[in-house]
Structures are given as structure tokens and as C-alpha cells.
Amino acid sequence: MRRWIGTALCLGVAFHTGTAEANSGEVKAADLRQEPSPLLMATLSAPRPVARSAEVDAPALTLAPQPTEAGSGAAGFADWIRDFYPRARAQGISQDTLDTAFRGVTYDPEVIRRDQNQSEFSKAIWEYLDSATSDLRVSNGTAALRQQEAVLRRIEKTYGVPKEIVVAVWGLESSYGSFRGKMDIIGSLATLAYDGRRGAFFEEQLIAALKILQAGDVDPRGMTGSWAGAMGHTQFMPTSYLDYAVDFSGDGKRDIWSDDPTDALASTAAYLKRFGWTTGQPWGVEVTLPQGFDYRLANRKIEKSPGDWARLGVRGVDGRAVAEHGPASILLPAGGKGAAFMIFGNFAVLERYNTADAYVIGVGHLSDLLQGGARIKGDWPREDRALSFSERKELQERLTRAGYNTQGVDGRIGPLTVDAVRAYQSAMGLMPDGYASLSLLQRLR
Numbered sequence: 001m002r003r004w005i006g007t008a009l010c011l012g013v014a015f016h017t018g019t020a021e022a023n024s025g026e027v028k029a030a031d032l033r034q035e036p037s038p039l040l041m042a043t044l045s046a047p048r049p050v051a052r053s054a055e056v057d058a059p060a061l062t063l064a065p066q067p068t069e070a071g072s073g074a075a076g077f078a079d080w081i082r083d084f085y086p087r088a089r090a091q092g093i094s095q096d097t098l099d100t101a102f103r104g105v106t107y108d109p110e111v112i113r114r115d116q117n118q119s120e121f122s123k124a125i126w127e128y129l130d131s132a133t134s135d136l137r138v139s140n141g142t143a144a145l146r147q148q149e150a151v152l153r154r155i156e157k158t159y160g161v162p163k164e165i166v167v168a169v170w171g172l173e174s175s176y177g178s179f180r181g182k183m184d185i186i187g188s189l190a191t192l193a194y195d196g197r198r199g200a201f202f203e204e205q206l207i208a209a210l211k212i213l214q215a216g217d218v219d220p221r222g223m224t225g226s227w228a229g230a231m232g233h234t235q236f237m238p239t240s241y242l243d244y245a246v247d248f249s250g251d252g253k254r255d256i257w258s259d260d261p262t263d264a265l266a267s268t269a270a271y272l273k274r275f276g277w278t279t280g281q282p283w284g285v286e287v288t289l290p291q292g293f294d295y296r297l298a299n300r301k302i303e304k305s306p307g308d309w310a311r312l313g314v315r316g317v318d319g320r321a322v323a324e325h326g327p328a329s330i331l332l333p334a335g336g337k338g339a340a341f342m343i344f345g346n347f348a349v350l351e352r353y354n355t356a357d358a359y360v361i362g363v364g365h366l367s368d369l370l371q372g373g374a375r376i377k378g379d380w381p382r383e384d385r386a387l388s389f390s391e392r393k394e395l396q397e398r399l400t401r402a403g404y405n406t407q408g409v410d411g412r413i414g415p416l417t418v419d420a421v422r423a424y425q426s427a428m429g430l431m432p433d434g435y436a437s438l439s440l441l442q443r444l445r
Contacts, residue, residue: 073195074107080194081105084203091207097214101186111183111191111227122388125333125358126380132172132362138369141167144176145370151262155248159269160279166269168366169353170261173235177261180232181225185209189229189238205229208238217253224257232256233264244271268353275352276345281325283350283364284343286317286376295336295433296422300415303327309342317377333357335435339378384437395436398444399424 085098131137144167145152152163167176174180189209192202209229213220225231229238233256236245245254248266256264290313297312304312306328310321314330322328322342331341341361350360365376387395389411396406396417404420404427418434425432428443 073112074109077107077191077194081190084190084193084206087203088207088210092214093207093210094214097210101210101213101220102190103220105184105187105190107194108183108187108191108227111188112195114227115192115196122386124380124382124384124386125338125361126382127386128358129362129365129376132358133366133369133375137171137175137366140176141171141366141370144170148261148265151248152265155266155269158248158266159273159277161269161272161277162367162371164367164370165272165283165350165363166265167370168363169268170234170265171366172359172362173230174233177233177259180257181227181230181235183224183227184221185223185225185229185231185238186213186220188225188227192228202229205238208242211242212238217255218257222257233261234268236264236267240271241267244274246270271353272349275349277349278326278345281344281346283346283360283367284331284341285322286378287314287322287330287340287342288317288319288378289314289330289336289340295332295431296426298330298332298336298340298433300329300331303329306342314340314342331357332433332435333361334380334384335437336431336433337379337381337435339376339380381437384439387436387438387441391438391441392436395441395444396420398441402444 081102088098089095141164145163148167152166155161155166156163170176186206186209189202189206193199193206196202209223212218213223223231226235230236231238231241236256241254241256245256245263245267247254247263249255249260249262254263254267256267287309293313304327306322306324309328309330314322316322325344328342328344331343331347332338333341347360347364350363353363354360369375392411392413393409396409396411399406399417399420400409402424404424406420407416413436417436421436421440422432422434424430424444425434425440430440
């Protein structure tokens with residue numbers, strides 16, 4: 001549905017300012033109590049820059065006065081928009097759409113502040129799940145299921161995605177519509193395209209937003225969302241809206257912004273179905289590992305049937321072999337000292353929405369709780385904490401210097417860093433769970 005600005009962090013969850021929760025309004029449903037959204041957003045590589053066209057002349061613009069204070073980055077904003085016009089026209093955006101969309105738009109330094117201050121905020125997965133699956137969120141989700149029962153049943157029948165999964169995504173993205181974001185999308189995306197770290201990516205999103213306006217699904221000032229351009233009940237980025245949003249209400253518009261969540265919820269299910277959701281398959285199942293388990297097997301690249309895992313001693317928390325739902329991997333999101341999960345193909349489908357392990361587990365576990373399932377039984381290493389962005393970079397630097405090359409120092413704990421951690425742990429006689437913990441960094445120091 002949306003091309004998320006996200007990346008998986010194996011040791012913790014990156015939390016960033018400027019998500020929909022930071023722009024929250026009043027709760028729309030009378031019996032839903034307010035709660036903060038644990039929405040994740042991290043960094044996605046930008047696509048190739050949009051080609052400039054020398055054949056389309058930019059018209060004169062009438063923009064709101066731009067601030068020029070030192071360090072604001074705003075002095076050239078109006079000039080940038082004038083330069084942007086031909087590029088937008090070359091991609092089919094009409095003159096009228098451009099003039100209407102940019103009327104009154106100003107450079108927003110708050111957007112840039114939030115973009116620049118993302119990396120250092122992090123939470124450990126257990127802290128994230130404490131919020132994502134809190135009693136309040138479950139209670140509100142139960143109320144949301146009841147309120148939208150008819151439309152959710154139609155969605156489930158149409159797309160084969162459980163209504164509880166759809167509602168769990170809704171709950172984590174906007175607290176069931178309570179925190180959709182109020183920032184002007186055109187202004188935010190234009191500011192980021194002009195002055196942000198990923199200008200090409202945000203210019204692509206800006207073009208997509210203008211195409212949405214041109215199609216008439218929403219008016220410019222009604223197109224609101226988070227500072228980074230995510231919109232509506234389930235926080236679509238504009239390109240994903242264009243590709244996957246559906247008109248499920250039948251009113252001729254794909255409306256994800258209004259109080260009626262029908263189109264947004266259906267689009268969420270349509271997106272998951274499009275990327276391979278398997279009806280009847282769980283996202284994952286909590287499991288217990290046997291004494292002496294080879295932690296090198298806890299690797300997304302290693303898949304076995306639940307029966308084969310059972311023969312290795314991996315069983316559900318009820319002590320029985322997990323049902324045969326297809327090939328599965330073992331995931332240890334907090335290392336060998338935390339809860340363990342057997343994850344199936346639907347886990348990867350949810351990752352298309354947001355690639356952070358904690359987010360996917362949050363959606364999956366919340367959906368289980370909404371179906372009356374039990375809470376996670378495994379312990380978490382709560383004495384630990386997530387590494388900060390600078391600490392993650394330090395870990396990569398120290399591992400590489402010690403001869404365990406992470407193939408780059410970017411502060412993101414991806415598969416290459418996990419492999420380096422495992423290699424170091426094995427060499428040092430430690431549990432080779434690949435978990436990039438604070439204690440591991442302290443040992444490297």
C-alpha cells in the first residue's frame with residue numbers, strides 16, 4: 001500500500017518525530033479513548049532523480065511570502081518551486097493543478113527539523129510492544145472491530161485478509177483513525193524535496209501527490225498527514241496510494257482522509273493481498289527452543305517445515321508441534337534471551353508495509369489479541385536497552401576493525417551486520433544469536 005520509509009532494526013525500533021501521532025486531533029469514535037501510536041519510520045533509499053525538462057516553461061507563481069531568516073533554508077524555496085513546475089508539467093500535471101496545489105504553500109522548517117532528528121530515537125522491541133499491544137489498544141481495537149463490523153466482513157471476504165490484521169494495521173498507524181496527521185502534504189513534500197536529505201525520493205512523492213489532486217480524490221488543503229507525507233487512516237505514501245488504494249465505498253473516490261475509514265481499510269487488505277497474503281496462514285507463532293539449540297539456525301534464510309522444526313525440539317508454547325502452515329524460519333527479535341517466533345510467509349507480506357521486525361510482530365500480536373489469543377509468554381531482556389544511532393555505528397566500526405566486516409557503517413542493523421555479530425560471537429564462545437546488544441558493544445570496547 002505505501003512505500004514505507006522504513007528499515008528493520010534487529011536490536012530495537014527506531015522511533016521518529018513527525019509521525020501522524022505528533023499531529024493528533026480529537027478521537028472521532030466516541031467510545032475510543034486516545035492513545036499514542038507507535039508508528040515507525042526510518043530511511044528508504046531514494047529512487048533516481050526525476051529528469052528535468054527544458055521544453056516546458058515555468059509560469060509566474062503566486063506564493064505566500066517565504067521566511068528568510070539565517071539558517072532556515074527557505075530563501076530559495078520559491079525559486080525551487082518555479083524550477084519544479086516544468087518537471088511536474090512534463091509528467092502530466094496540469095497548470096491548474098499546480099497553481100491550486102501551491103497556492104499559499106510555504107517552506108516549513110519544522111518538517112526539516114523532524115527529518116534531521118530521526119535517527120537518535122529508539123526503543124527496545126519490548127518497549128515498543130508494551131505500547132503497540134497495550135490493554136488500551138486492544139480495547140480500542142475491539143471497539144473498532146465492532147463499529148466497522150459490516151465493512152470489515154466484506155473486506156475479509158473480498159481479499160482474504162483477516163479483519164483483525166486490517167484493524168491491527170489501522171491501530172498501529174493512526175490509533176484507529178485518531179491520529180491521522182494534520183500537516184499539509186504538498187507543503188511538507190515540497191519542503192523535503194527542496195531541502196531534505198532525500199530530495200529525489202520526496203520529489204517523486206510530491207509528483208504522486210499532485211496526480212492524486214488532479215484525479216479529484218481530495219482537495220489540496222484536505223490532503224493532510226504526517227510531516228513525511230504519509231496520509232490517512234493507514235498512512236499511505238502518495239506513490240503507494242496511486243498504485244494500491246481502492247474505492248471500496250463505491251462513491252467514485254479513493255478517500256483515505258475522511259472520518260469514514262472504508263477505503264483506507266480496504267486498501268490495506270488489497271495491498272496485503274497484492275503482495276501475497278496467504279489466507280489461513282498465521283504471520284507467526286511463538287515457540288520455545290530446546291536446550292542446546294543451535295542459534296545459527298535462527299536465520300531468515302533457513303526455512304523448514306514446522307514438523308522438521310519440531311524434530312529439532314522447536315515447539316509451540318503449548319508444548320505441541322506447530323501446525324503445518326508452510327515453510328517457516330525462527331526469529332529471535334531480542335536475541336536468545338528474548339521471545340522466539342516461528343514465522344511464515346505472511347510475515348514477509350506484512351514487512352512490505354513496514355520492514356521493522358517489531359512493527360510486524362506488533363501488528364501480528366495485536367491481531368492475535370483481537371481474536372482472543374494469549375499474550376507473548378517469553379521473557380524479554382528488559383535489563384538491556386536499544387542502541388542509539390551513534391552506538392549502532394560504533395558497533396559496526398568496532399566489529400569491522402576486529403576483523404568482522406559489516407560491509408559499511410550506516411547505523412542500520414541489517415543482515416550483513418547480523419552476520420558479522422554472529423561471527424564475532426562464535427569466535428568469542430558467545431551465544432551466536434546475532435543480537436546487537438549493548439553488552440556486545442561494551443565487550444568490543
